[in-house]
Structures are given as C-alpha cells and as structure tokens.
Amino acid sequence: MNRKPNFDLSNENSWRRIEQKGFSHSISESVRILKIKKRLKQGSIISLIIITLIGIGWSANYIKNNHQYFNIIKFPQPVRHISYRTTGVLSREWLDTQVDFSQYEDMMEINLVQIKSKLEKLDQIKSVSIKRNFPDEIQVYINELEPIMRYVYKNNNNVKELYLISMDGQVYKGHNYSKDILNKLPFIKGVDIILDGNNNANIDELNSITELLLITKKRFPRLYDSWNVISYNDFKLNIISDNSVIVIKGDIINETLFMPYNFDLQLNNLANVIQFSINNNTPKINRIDLTLNDRVNVKFD
C-alpha cells in the first residue's frame, strides 16, 4: 500500500474545488492583448473553415451544373483518332497498311518508339514524330524525302523497276506520287547504281548532279521541268578530269552539256544564251555546250 501515490487528493476540501475557468474580464493589458490574439486566432480559424465549406459547396454545385466540362479520364482509354501530317504525298490508307493502331486497346499501351522506328525504316520517310494527345488521339508527323530524279533499275530478272532519287541522294521506290509529279522528274542514265538491302545508293556519285538540279530547280524552274534525261555516260568519278561531262536532254534544248562543277557560272551562261535567242528570235537551240569555261558552243536547228 505504501507504493500508492502519496499525493492523492480526492477529498472535497482539496484545492481542486477552486473553479478554473476563463474569465470574461481582463485584469491587465497583457491579458487583454492575449485574449484579443486568441479571439483573432479563433476567428480566423472559424472564417477559414466557413470559407473552405463555402468553396467546397460552390465547387460541388458548379461541377453538378457543368458536368459536361469535367470529363474525368478513366484509363484504359482506347485510341479513337489517329491523325497523320506529312510533308509529302503519303496517304492515310497507305500508312494504315504499315502501322496497325487498332491492335492497341489502351492509349498507354502503344509503344511510340517502336512505331516511330518502324515508320522510319520505310524508304520514303526521312523522319517521324509521334505523340499522344489525350484523351484518345495519336498524332503522327512524317517528314518525307523529296524526289528530284527518276531512275530505271534492271533487277536480276531483267525486269525494269522505277526508283526515285531524293535531294540528299537517297534512292527509293516512291509511293502515292501522282503522274504529274513523276513526269516532271528527269530520268538519270548512264549510272550503274548498286542498291544495298536498304535501297541506299552510293551518294558520292550523285552529289554533283543533285547540286545542279537543285540550283536549276530554284533559279530556272521551267527549264528544270523541261529536262527529261540526265546522262552520265561521259561522267567519270574524278570530277577534276576535263573529260567528265553531264549531258541533259530536254524539251526546250535538246541537249545541254555541263561540267560537273561551277554550275552557277554555267547556268548564267545558259541564261544569257537563252535570252539572246529569245531577243534575236533565233531558231530553236538544238545543243549547247557549257563545258568550255568562258565560251559557249551553241548549235541551232
């Protein structure tokens, strides 16, 4: 029993009978300040609670009345829209045959890296960018190769196949190109382009001709459209050789001979000759040789 607490006060005469409570009147300035502070604190807490409750109530009411704006996305979400944007001619139908998005049930299931890699392996496509546009759209941006020449290739079975050559020297089979577009592209002849498994050609061999075509297409688009065949028969890989000549056959001028360098100078000379011909109403130019540096040899019909 000795272990019981010594200070046990259960008697009614204990000091605990003194009533302890907060008094309404303040005895001193400090207590007054303390009370004001406590009341302000209590008031601010109550105000905060009231504001929060009003806010919750208003929000609930707003959501109830405008539920159409609050579509809460629940996953899994199926892919409903696939949009393609391309810099070239590839059609949605053709692209759908290449990538099947319908196999995916969920937006988040789609492996964008895999699809991008698959599309970029297609020879007409230069680069691809894909992104998810929630809730249900996949956006595919395609950057296609731009063709500047056509090339007829004889395969092992001696069957002719048409290939296109892009500005940066890529050789590929074109898809979805209209006849109008294809007819404007000149053929390239006299070059044995050896295609590897990925249809890539030796780009070094084509560098000079692509440069000529690009400058011409930019400065003299009508002349470029009139070019039908670009012949490499007299072209040697060593472009310093005086004997290397690019022969272009076209509608306006039957045959034009270019050196494989200094294209700007040659095209200026060509422009001067054409202008002279128009001004002097000469017969049609049959052949023009621009390989003589400061001189031009012109043969009229």
Add this chain to the structure above:
Amino acid sequence: MKNQNKIIGALDIGTSKIIVLIAEISNGTDLNILGMGEASTHGVNKGDIVDMEATSNCVYAAINTVEKSAGTSFEKLYMSLTGGHIRGFYNKGIVGVSSPDNIIVEEDVKRATESARVKELRPDRVYIHHILNGYKLDGKNIEFPLGKEGEQLEASYLHITSDEKKLADQIHILNWMHYTVDDVILSSLASGCTLVTELEKINGSLVIDIGAGITDYVLYLNGKIAKTGVIKVGGNHITSDLGMALRINTQRAEEIKCQYNKLADDENLENRHLWLYGDRSIGDRPVQVNAIDQIIEARLDELFNIIKNELGTSFKPNETVTKITLTGGTSRQAGITNIAKNVFEMDVSLGEIPNWVQKELRHPEYSTVLGILLFALKYQKNDIVSKKKKSRFKILSRLFSSSK
C-alpha cells in the same frame, strides 16, 4: 506502444522572479527540457500576490518567452506554491483489524488511511497534499501492513493546507490567460525532489530553500517527509538590513550586497572596504567589509535558528539528519554555509543540481522549478501505470463478457 508525448510547463512564482520551464515527457519516462522563460516579479510580497495586474503581466512575459524559445505551447501546467499561509499538520487514523484471524487485509488499510485523511478544515482552507507518513501496528512502526498480524492499525498522514483565496488568486492569473493548472506542488517539496536522493532521504536530510522573500524547508527522516515549513524571511531582508544599518536606499544596499559577494572570495577581508554610495560624491565614505559581514551574518544566523527551533527534537545533527542542503537564490550569499554550519552544528553544503540538467539551469534558484518537472514526471508515470492497469482490466472484462 503508442508514443505518449506530453508538453508540460512548470511555473514558479517567486518574490523576485518568475521562472517557467517547458519540457517534453516521452512515454512517461523521459524528460526533455525544451526552454526556459524568466521575468522579474512585481506585485508579490513574501510569496503572496498583492497586485494581481502587475503579477499577471510578469507571468505573461515569462510564459511568452518560454513558449517562443521552445516554439510550442504546453498542454499541462504545474505550479509551485509557497507563502506564509501554508500550514501543515499530522492526523492519525486508527482502526481495529476486522478479520477473525487478525491478519490485515486491504480493506483495513483503506479504512485506516481514509480515517487519517478525513479531517474537516476551516472553510477558507484547502488541502494541497496528503503525505503518507507511515503505519503503526499495535504501536510499532511498520512499512508494509498488508498480511501482517495485529489488532490495531494506525495510519499517519502529514497534511499540507493553503489559504483558498491566496491559492485561487495564483490560479486565476493563469486562468485569465486560458491556462488550466493541472497540479500544485509545495515549493519545499519540489526543491527536495531535485536535490535529495532516496538514500539521503532515508538517512535523514534537511533542504532549506532561501528565496528573496521567504524561506522554505523540508526535513526527510527515514525516507519520509517529517516536517516542512515556510518562514517569511529571505534575501530581501538582508538587503533591507544593509539599507537600514548603512542608511542607504534599497537599490544601493542590493549593489553593496553583490559587491560584498564578489569580494568575499578573497580570504583576507580584514582591511578591505566598500564605498557607501560608490560615486565618491560628497558624503561618500568607505565601509569596512567586516561591518557588512556582521549585518548579513546576524540576519542569516537568526533565520537558521528559527528553522532549528521549528524542527525541534526531530532534528539531531549527524544522528537523525546526516545532510543539510541550502538552495534558492539567496544560498549564493557568500559565507552562508559557514553561518549555517555554526547554527546546525554540522556540515552544510550548497545544493547541486543533477548533471542531466542543462548547464544554464544548474543554479540554486532553479531547484524548485526543476523539482516541479520531476514531480510531473512521477505523476505521469503513475498515470500511465494506472491507465495500463485499467486497459488490461478492460481487455479481461471484454474476454469474460464475450464468453458469456
């Protein structure tokens, strides 16, 4: 087990300063002091509140400081109590052993203790503590009466009472600040709690807490509180004596008291002197340190003699009491232990605050407020033990009720 952390406050309203400590009790066993707040007291005379407004402002300042320093508010507040209105008396409860074989059972002990504790007080008095002082079985002292054989069991209690209005004043000051007082502890018991070990209590120990306005003392004999009291003499009386004897104002007398304490470290005080006004103005003159020494000694000698007389025959130097400890702000007075030694005719030491307390708090004036924290810790332990017992009982009763 769920952590039972409580932030508690200990408040000591002294005559010269108010001290508040804030501490955290973890799991009812660990005490961690978080902060301290102090303020000079105004409106308290000899432990009694004479100006509620002034005291209220001081208490507010101290509590505000401690709460800011700790960064938290206390959940429970414990307060010390002292003053000339504190009284103590013994009361006995005697019962006959009820069982036919004269073996004491729990019911007998309960009846004896209840009988000892039921004593009507005057309407203006309230109990502060009931302190069990021991049992006697057929006139012989016994420690644990349960199971012993005898005819008459006697329980003895020391009751501490206070003036209700004076205590209510102190409590209401805190109530105005919306604090509730959880318990009140007598200052002398709180100081004893800090400074005296259980072994020293068994061997007999006297703790004298000399404050600015009053002096509390507590005497432990055989491990129990044998006597406690309050004397309305303190450090302020020494200042007042110096003022009257040297005919200087109280402020200057306090300065001279402090200067004397600094000088007292030197052994050779024979030819030393202090300047009366200290500013060497007209009328300023040197006062021999010996004269100051005599004034201080006279007052302290008187104080210790009063205590010795109050203790009466229960105090026998080096027999019933083996240790006398001085504490409180005035215990810093130079030469005080020697004066006490001469009066009590035994060695007297200054109280040493335990090492677990922060260095800044290891000063004699903090012994009371630290004791309040220790009391609160003890109270919390008991509280947890009783709650555990209750919860175990609840589980058992649920088991039985479910098996029905």
